[in-house]
Amino acid sequence: MMRKHIEILAYLNIVLGAITAFGGLVLAFVVAGSGLISGDETAMWVTSLIGGGLGFFIAAMGAVSILGGWGLLKRQEWARILIIILSILSLPAFPVGTALGAYGLWVLFSEEAKLEFNSHIQAGKSQGI
Numbered sequence: 001m002m003r004k005h006i007e008i009l010a011y012l013n014i015v016l017g018a019i020t021a022f023g024g025l026v027l028a029f030v031v032a033g034s035g036l037i038s039g040d041e042t043a044m045w046v047t048s049l050i051g052g053g054l055g056f057f058i059a060a061m062g063a064v065s066i067l068g069g070w071g072l073l074k075r076q077e078w079a080r081i082l083i084i085i086l087s088i089l090s091l092p093a094f095p096v097g098t099a100l101g102a103y104g105l106w107v108l109f110s111e112e113a114k115l116e117f118n119s120h121i122q123a124g125k126s127q128g129i
Contacts, residue, residue, distance in 0.1 A: 087100065
């Protein structure tokens, strides 16, 4: 049963990561573009720096979530650790982040999930991977 929860968690991270990455890119371009529209040189510089930096940081976090979700689907131990970290970091982002973070922690700290990832590691070692 936990196998299904791992897959659901992986897909949730992929979908929400894609939405976050897209939103970050939109934010970067909208904020930077608003400075260009103003015509003020200082505003252009400040909005480009702040909007671009913040937007690309948010987009990068979305990309990390996508990567972690993909790794969960492949039962990679590094992805389990990454999604645990992202789940903890998302807890304050009420309501969606809190729900996803709590669900992620519940799934990935369960004994069944630990066995699922350990059995995948053991299978890889026995195949020489």
